[in-house]
Amino acid sequence: MADRYLSFTGTAPGRFLSRRLGLPQPAALRRWSPQRPSLDGALLRLTAGKSGLDPDLASVLSRTGLEVAEAVPAPAGALGVAAVVLDASGVRDVDGLGEVHAALHPVVRSVAASGRVVVLGAPLDAGDHHQAAAQQALEGFTRSLGKEIGRGRTVNLVRLTDASAAESTLRFLLSPRSAYVSGQVIHVGADAPTAPTAPTAPGDWDRPLAGRTALVTGGARGIGEAVAETLARDGAHVVVLDVPAAEADARRVAERLGGTALPLDITAADAGERIAAALPDGLDVLIHNAGITRDRRLVNMPAERWGSVLEVNLASVLRTTDALLASGALRRGGRIVATASIAGLAGNAGQTNYGASKAGVAGMVRALAPRALAEHGVTVNAVAPGFIETKMTAAVPLFIREAGRRMNSLAQGGLPVDVAETTAWLAHPASGAVNGQVVRVCGQSLLGA
Numbered sequence: 001m002a003d004r005y006l007s008f009t010g011t012a013p014g015r016f017l018s019r020r021l022g023l024p025q026p027a028a029l030r031r032w033s034p035q036r037p038s039l040d041g042a043l044l045r046l047t048a049g050k051s052g053l054d055p056d057l058a059s060v061l062s063r064t065g066l067e068v069a070e071a072v073p074a075p076a077g078a079l080g081v082a083a084v085v086l087d088a089s090g091v092r093d094v095d096g097l098g099e100v101h102a103a104l105h106p107v108v109r110s111v112a113a114s115g116r117v118v119v120l121g122a123p124l125d126a127g128d129h130h131q132a133a134a135q136q137a138l139e140g141f142t143r144s145l146g147k148e149i150g151r152g153r154t155v156n157l158v159r160l161t162d163a164s165a166a167e168s169t170l171r172f173l174l175s176p177r178s179a180y181v182s183g184q185v186i187h188v189g190a191d192a193p194t195a196p197t198a199p200t201a202p203g204d205w206d207r208p209l210a211g212r213t214a215l216v217t218g219g220a221r222g223i224g225e226a227v228a229e230t231l232a233r234d235g236a237h238v239v240v241l242d243v244p245a246a247e248a249d250a251r252r253v254a255e256r257l258g259g260t261a262l263p264l265d266i267t268a269a270d271a272g273e274r275i276a277a278a279l280p281d282g283l284d285v286l287i288h289n290a291g292i293t294r295d296r297r298l299v300n301m302p303a304e305r306w307g308s309v310l311e312v313n314l315a316s317v318l319r320t321t322d323a324l325l326a327s328g329a330l331r332r333g334g335r336i337v338a339t340a341s342i343a344g345l346a347g348n349a350g351q352t353n354y355g356a357s358k359a360g361v362a363g364m365v366r367a368l369a370p371r372a373l374a375e376h377g378v379t380v381n382a383v384a385p386g387f388i389e390t391k392m393t394a395a396v397p398l399f400i401r402e403a404g405r406r407m408n409s410l411a412q413g414g415l416p417v418d419v420a421e422t423t424a425w426l427a428h429p430a431s432g433a434v435n436g437q438v439v440r441v442c443g444q445s446l447l448g449a
Contacts, residue, residue, distance in 0.1 A: 003389070003405060006412050026411035027152035029179040030114035032421065038065040039176060041082035041112055042073050048099035049090030053120065056163035057087060063167065064174050072110045080112030083174050088138055089122040089160070092131040100141065108145075114152040117145065118173050121159045135159075139185050146183040146444045147409045154182035154410075154444075165189040168430035171205070177425070180418035182409055183444030189433040200333065200429040208428050210235030213283050215275065217241045217266050217320075218290030220249035222390045223339075226416035227287055230424045232257040236285060241266065241275070266290050266316045272323020282331045285427045286324060288317045288338040288361070293392070295350045306353045313357035318364060325376050332377035335427045338365055339419075340384040340438055346447040358384070362438045369436030379435040381426045386442025389413045408443035 006026050008014040018025050030039070043066035051057070061068050066082055073081070084107060088100055104117070111117060119142050124132040138157055146155035156173050160166045166188040172178050173186075202208035214231045218224040220242035228238045238259035242250040247263040254261040262278055264271060275283075291313045294305040317338055324330045343351050344358025361382055369380040387393060387404035393413065396404065405413040422441045425431060 003412060005402070005405075024406050024411035025150075026406075027113055027150070029152045029410065029412070030176045031179045031415070031417065032176040036176070039082035039112075039115065039174065041080060041115075042067045042069045043174065044069055044072060044081045044084045044107060044110075046070075046084060046086045046103040046107070047090075048086060048088045048103050049092065049096040051087045051090050053087055053089055053160075053163045057085075057120075060163045060167045060170055061085060064171055066174065072107060080110050080115060081107070082112055083116035083118065084108075084111055085118045085120065085170075085174070087120045089120050091121075091134050091138070092128070093134050094130075096134055097137055097141075100138070104145075108149065111149070111153055114176070114179065116174050116178070117149065117153065117155040118170065119155070119157045120163075121157055123159060123161060142185070143183045143444070149409075152179075152410060154178065156182060157185045158188060159185065160188040162189045162433075165433035167201070168425060168428045169434060172421075172425040172428075177421040179421075180410065180414035180441055180443050181422060181439065184439055186434065186439065187437060200432060202429050204235075207235035208430065209285070209424075212285060212429075213237045213239065213279065213281070214285035214287065214427065215239040215241055215262070215279070215283055216287040216289055219287075220246040220253055222392070223385070223388065223416040223419050224287075224289040225253050226420040227289055227423050228253055228257060228259065230417065230420035231285065231287075231427065232259060234424055234428075236427075239279065239283075242290070266320060267311050269319070271316065272320040272327070272329075275320065276324060276327045276329035279329060283324065283329050284331055284334050286321070286330055286334070286336045287423060287427070288321070288336070290316070291339060291357075293351070293354050295354065297350050298352045301353065309353040310357050310360075313354070314360040314364075317361060321364075321368070325372060325378065328376075330376065330378055333429065333432070334376070334378040335431070336372065336378060336380045337423050337426045338380070338382040340365075340382040342384050342386045342440060342442050342445050342447055345384055345438070345440070346445075348447075365438060366436050373435055379426075379432060381434060381436065382438045383419055383422050383426070384438050384440045384442070385414065385419050386440065386445040386447075387413045388419060388441075389415055407447065408445040410443035412443065414441060414443055 142157040214236040219228045219240035240250045240254040241262040244263040250261040340361045341358035365382045372378045
């Protein structure tokens with residue numbers, strides 16, 4: 001369903017009325033397209049404290065496709081810069097935080113609509129509580145700036161010690177692909193919750209998944225279809241798995257993408273074994289997208305509604321993952337990306353079953369990631385969508401739907417492709433230093449952290 005309010009506020013009368021009434025003024029987001037794959041303008045590089053990332057950072061930023069500058073280019077002053085990267089990895093005390101303010105205060109207005117601000121931080125030093133306090137302060141700063149910066153701009157914090165390990169992450173955050181990802185803290189490399197693998201630069205950054213096989217559960221429609229399309233765009237041979245009742249849709253998607261359809265009930269006890277049998281040459285990317293809702297308040301929720309949601313959204317994910325890892329069907333260097341939800345992180349009335357299942361996915365990711373990496377060479381992460389414009393959310397009552405759309409820093413719902421782009425970044429062969437994390441795709445929803 002089209003967001004008519006977003007369209008209206010894009011007109012002159014809409015802008016006037018929304019300003020006079022103090023209503024949200026969402027900006028149309030710039031998303032990736034073949035015609036415009038990069039942001040327009042320069043990348044402004046700033047430093048607070050003494051950087052420990054040179055010369056790697058300069059080299060990585062030069063490969064983002066944006067022209068790197070040390071000051072706002074004079075011709076771009078009116079149009080704005082595409083992105084700002086502030087290296088705050090050397091901030092170790094409160095005085096260093098003053099340098100953060102001094103660096104960004106003069107240039108925030110220069111960031112173009114749908115522009116990016118990326119703050120680079122360092123791991124918290126358990127032996128230096130002043131450094132830990134200053135670096136933790138960057139999280140509150142980043143999330144607060146994200147809530148006030150407006151005009152479709154996003155702000156994220158990346159904690160790292162090695163810029164070269166963060167190339168896929170920086171390319172993602174500094175591109176139109178990350179349009180609906182804001183207010184996130186992403187750990188890369190030595191600061192990741194689990195030991196990282198060495199990044200593997202693809203032969204072609206435009207088709208990083210060429211020669212790889214990716215399986216998407218629930219891939220016949222909605223977010224799953226968008227994920228399948230995006231992985232295919234990036235070069236993967238996509239296996240579209242969905243329930244037998246959706247076989248026709250799964251085949252339609254697979255044929256369009258040059259992939260393969262796999263009609264299978266993911267809740268079957270032997271689903272993992274049947275997937276392995278269908279893919280004798282192995283699997284490189286496993287996307288757990290299949291999910292259902294059966295909303296009702298707990299006092300009115302029968303056991304069947306509870307059990308069916310937990311079975312599809314969590315139990316099948318655990319069983320299938322265990323089976324594919326144990327059989328070796330998921331090859332070394334592989335990626336597992338599961339779908340959580342902000343309902344599992346922040347809770348949602350009428351969704352105790354759904355919230356429990358999605359929080360369970362996050363728990364699985366954090367606990368499994370170190371073992372999967374150590375034993376199988378596979379990373380495990382999750383995306384946590386917020387309000388995404390799908391047929392399911394289109395059926396939500398008007399006022400609840402509008403609240404879901406507006407209650408985030410971007411004041412609008414996301415699109416399935418926003419979840420797909422984030423999934424593709426986590427599935428990237430150069431994202432081996434990102435492991436055990438749950439990344440929200442929610443426009444920095446006001447629900448939860």
